[in-house]
Amino acid sequence: MRAVQVTIVGLGPRGLGILQHIAQRAHQLPEGVELNVHLVDPGDTGQGAHSNRQPDHLLTNTLASQLTMFPGGGGPSFTDWAQQVGYRRFAGGYYRTGEAGGEPIGPHDYLPRSLLGEYLSFASDHTLSSLPTxxxxxxxxxxxxxxxxLSPSGTYVVRTENGYEIPSDFLFLATGHSRRTPTDEDIRFENFVSEHQGRNDRLAYLADCYxxxxxGRIAPGATVAVQGFGLTAHDVIAHLTIGRGGRFEGDGHDMRYxxxxxxxxxxxxxxQCLPAAARGINQKGLAGAYQPHFLTLEAIRRLREHARRKRGSAQIDFEAEAVPLLRREMGYVYRSTLEQGHIRPTQYEFTAADQAAVDAIVDPLAGKSFRDLDAFRAFFTAFVTEDLEHAEEGNRTSPVKAATDAIRDIRASLREAVEFSGLTPDSHRVFNTRWVPLMNRISFGPPRRRNYELLALMNAxxxxxxxxxGCRIIPDPETARFTVETRFTDGPTVRYADALVAARLDLFHPETDSSPLTARLLARGLIRPYRNGSYEPGGVDITxxxxxxxKAGTPLTGVWAVGYPVEGPRYYTYYLPRDGQKSRFTDEANAAVCDMWQQLTILEEDDSRADRQRQSVSIP
Structure with missing residues (x-):
């Protein structure tokens, strides 16, 4: 019996996905071969960033009923699992009480991420129990x-922080979210804090909030400036309010803090100081999805062929060539929903009215100026209130929410346009700096409750x-505080803060990642940053x-990377599978494991490699 060593580095959802696909093929191992699968992760299996120990006020931003680690069947969805193990909804959260008290969890619940961690561990245990001997x-x-x-054998050794050495024939890198090394701005802010904290003991800077x-470093009664309006900012707000003992009463616009x-x-x-738009009530069911008529896979291929003939390159200019189709798609969905009737795509006219509606969604600040902070605050609260009204109508009733939700459903077309240098380098940069944040703001926002909470907190x-x-953050040595300055039409406004929190997730750039593993992989030439010509969007280069x-430009034999570390050559890697829908999460894991299985078969057929000596794991 020969033992083949497989190592999965990182065991969050992506690493678990690899393990699941290995389990699905485990009964097809060549005769006389067994697999030793090494899972390298300090946390619980499957959980990754979704620890079951995190506070319950941190929520998923996708309906639990749409999340599953068993997209092909064979196991429960997140909601089904929560119901089966006895979780119920109470005013203060979700508790495991069986059938006693509370209300049953339904298809429209956004569950705590701590429960997601429990579910992921359940999926991991389910997978492990299915493995053959x-x-x-x-x-x-x-x-x-x-x-x-290890040359010339073509195998690898994985070293851990506690001194283990794990010889590996095949490796999967699924290391998940990263932390960057300090930027020049980080260092400037940290130096400011260290130099002036003696005059203001509340002074603090957090470049990362997880x-x-x-x-807890932020003192009660201090003033904290939070940079960001997205999902991470909502986590910060929740932890500084609910997490300290505050509570909300009532629902909707009657909510009070x-x-x-x-x-x-x-x-x-x-x-821009624009809030993330709330998710509309889901009216599409678990697996319902809009099918594009304009920004289709075939349309992207036609754009490539046109670019090849016109410019000698198949790379697309996203704003000039793909955005008109995206806007037309949004206009079509907006008009169809407004009239609540089917419009033949071939007969649809992207009228001036529909163009104006799309413009208002994409750029609500266009043509607007504000005399002072009071005027902008009035605009902001009215904007959030109106957006919540659209969200309450639902993603098939509200023209606005239908148009923005369609973007979630056409990610396959966006990937076809963007991935593996599908855009020109300059266009790729514009896509990442303008269009990704824009689409995240209008289409991938928080549950409605979070924006009701935001209004209640502002009222309180x-x-x-x-x-x-256009505001900017400036450290002020005179007051030993951070200042946020905005130039309004009536003149500048300055607000002061004792602490500054950057509420954003770091992008993965190998050369600025703080992980010792990434640094060693770069130094050994085993990875290289992905580049699209002159533009370096982030991520590890992969096939x-x-x-x-x-580094030499040759694909490594037996090493794959999945998930967040390859956000760059791929687009939108950070999501879990949806029940009843084709999933990139599943496709990527399947492709990598299929590739491994093919190499494993070749390995077994190669007599010269079959006789290699394999080492056992060394324990210091």
């Missing part, structure tokens, strides 16, 4: 800090705006099947 799994509860290629426990007295004052700002005086569009491309 020919597959042995060892969980190394440590971080990988180095990987070395885990949210670190927000009851302070606990330990909150800081919270000032929100970003480059706990949350306010730090400024308006379409997920094989890692080394």
């Amino acid at each position: 020919s597959v042995r799994v060892v969980h190394h509860r440590a971080r990988a800090i180095d990987i070395e290629e 885990p949210v426990d670190k927000l 009851i302070p606990c007295g330990r909150e800081p004052g919270i000032l929100l700002f970003s480059r 005086g706990v949350v306010d705006l730090a400024g308006g569009p 379409p099947s997920g094989r890692v491309i080394a």
